[in-house]
Amino acid sequence: MDVIMAELNALFLGLDLCLKVGKTWVWIEVDSLFLVQMIRDGISGNTHCFYINRKIKKILNVMKFKISHFFREGNGCANWLANKGSYLAGYEELDTLNLDHSLKVMLLLDNASMPHIRYG
Structure with missing residues (x-):
């Protein structure tokens, strides 16, 4: 694909x-x-x-x-999810209570309208 x-x-x-x-x-x-x-x-x-x-x-x-x-770098959460999705064999639902720590931090920063830098 x-x-x-x-x-x-x-x-x-x-x-x-x-x-x-x-x-x-x-x-x-x-x-x-x-x-x-x-x-x-x-x-x-x-x-x-x-x-x-x-x-x-x-x-x-x-x-x-x-x-x-x-730009990809402007949306760290979407980029993180896209990278995760590229390794999945099928559909996976994320539980908001048990998110990966790095994604949780990016979501909190986005929610607070704070800029952040994506590492990786």
């Missing part, structure tokens, strides 16, 4: 989860400028991306959303 397909699948799963828990206003931040253009400007990408892109647009049609590009 290429990077764009991984990003599209992650976006679809995230949006689907938002709908399931009743969230209909989302701010999507991704580190792929091409993905932002696909969603914002209607670029469909290659044929492999077409069907997942269509599923995403169907969900977004019933939501209010904002989408923006963030």
Whole structure:
């Protein structure tokens, strides 16, 4: 699976989860400028991306959303989760009570609107 397909699948799963828990206003931040253009400007990408892109647009049609590009280094939590996801063989749900210490620290700093530096 290429990077764009991984990003599209992650976006679809995230949006689907938002709908399931009743969230209909989302701010999507991704580190792929091409993905932002696909969603914002209607670029469909290659044929492999077409069907997942269509599923995403169907969900977004019933939501209010904002989408923006963030450099990978600007969102340490998302980068940490992406790295973890790249090693998973299947779906894994994280328990907010037992988060990895480094992720917990980044979440606390984000919540306090404090900048932080990602090491690793």
